[in-house]
Amino acid sequence: MTYTVQKLAELAGVSKRTLRYYNQIGLLHPAEINASGYRIYTEKEVDLLQQILFFRELDLDLDTIKSIIYSPDFDRKKALEEHRDSLLDKQEHIRMLLGNVEKSIQAIERKVEMTDSEKFIGFKEEKIAENETNYGEEIREVYGKEAVEASNAKFRGLTEEQYRKMEAVEQRLFEKLKSAMQAGDPTGPEALQIAELHREWLEFTWPAYSKEAHAGLADMYVQDERFKAYYENNIQEGAAQFLRDSIQHYTKL
Template identity: 40%
Template structure:
């Protein structure tokens, strides 16, 4: 079936002006009716517009969408699959949060009381969802799907005691890292403690820790500005991530 610009705009819930702009920039080229010169859109164009709308829903910029539309079908499918994984994680988190909230409200109104582990289940799911959103793609590329899944399962299975210990370990890590970031003494006991605490923190979720993987993570910290922002923001110093990476490279042997 061939659509006019008005028909396709109505079908896709976009404006004709948007479709004309997409045609002008080559994002969604239109055919021309040989009789009147009006824009027309084939079934292939409909499929292409659906893909564009998906990428828009996933908050890709127009420049990113143009680049994605130039990739192979297999590469586009991989991007869609990755977005589905993120959506599923978000859905699961919201379901867990809603269920936990319902049980909390019931308990506060005299209903069955929750265990300590159940009280914190939603927050663990939130951490998983946030991590998936920010770093899921990179983690799979570096470590593989099986390793990522195993790490997520280990984190989700943490007891209330272990979950609290993980939070305390990270808090201690940030305190020590701030001191070393200020002193820049990588041979100090504080620097060695930073390494020990970071390794301990990783092992709450890593099933197969190795120094090599730890050093690889340090490289990722330096290469990805999102990791850099996290540690710099937590410590409150602009070179905290760089300091942490240097400590890992020095002691992870």
Template identity: 35%
Template sequence: MCLKVKEVADLVGVSIRTLHHYDEIGLLVPKEITESGYRLYSEENLETLQQILFFKELGFSLKEIKKIMNSPTFDRQKALILQREMLMEKRARVDQMITTIDKTIKHMEGEIEMTNKEKFEGIDFRHNQYEQEARKRWGDKSVDETNTKIEKMSQNERQDIAHKWDVIFKQLATLRNQSPNSQQVQEAIKEWYNFLNENFGTYSLDAFKGLGQLYIEDERFMKNIDKYGEGLATFMSEAMDFFSGNQKKQR
């Protein structure tokens, strides 16, 4: 059952205007808008909103949140695990700051002495450590470049791309028992190469080869790709390596 915007606002504790703004910038688009103009939010919308608010609590801007959540490599469960780790770190930092405040009060009352270093324990505003960790996990340049194109897409276009992505991976999964160098496999890998270049920016042959290496070096990629078939990530990496080298020879 879908909820109206006021019901969501009351449930979550955010303003209606905030939800309207999230819709306007494409961060949280309601599942449906009725003929009367009412925004209706699904269970999936609420899960997305939860994720957004966790990121906001950790100091991310709406622009940064949108980029991260639109990344092709974004995994909601892994994001929740990371957010928990970040919040635990934040809690430890807040606890340290409270301890520093308590010690400072005692220092002012003459009960204890504090060094200059102790006066600033738990205080560090030089960078957003949570943003750095997220960027490290989901990529920086790749996230930015990909979202330049994704942000311009309609919901239907995004669904179409997701479908094509799924079809290509399923096709490659059926071929993974063949040699990565075989003609049929190489034709399928070429489809993947063309798909990336058509939808996610320009991939040089070296970048395409590097992406294939990432499939086996980063366990997150390997796990997600191998959902289509055991060993698919390694198979694709080898096929992409051969494709890149072979295309260079032909040029």
């Protein structure tokens, strides 16, 4: 019994293209190519194809299947064990993905359930938590527990509109800083505006402003790498230094 591509394809439940492809990559050669160039397969090829399909079912790549079938000394057991291990890895990977996707879905659900004001409260709490983990200890040492708690309390009290204004002030501060640094003088008129903008920004969260505290904070901007990086990343190199000098000059007026 012999088969053409179509017949074999139907028999084995694969496409004709697949058979031509397997021929092309040397995975399954027809028994014969007849005078018209047709591929002719026999029972032997049917058996081989069944084996190929079996291993393909296990999701092995065609190159490995080729080795398994045509290399007599190829270690099938080892190949299958390696394949099993890679499947286990994949399984683990998917398990992890599922965990993360699930978390993301829940996060969305929680957000959907919240009103706008609840979301804003959540947002502020995130900011406070972020600030606490980054600087909590240092600022408590410098300003004392009460001052920090009072500042957090004031921040919690901000309306959304007030928060937007605070952001806008900071943005203006950044822009001024950039242009003032071109001039280069931390005692000039632009530098004065900078210090005032910074004070304005501070007062959104500081219950009581004092020049001494302001000067102290300015010092920290230079000494603490994290504060320094915040300004330099948002503006440019030397921004923290320039801001400190401007504030120092302002507080001594």
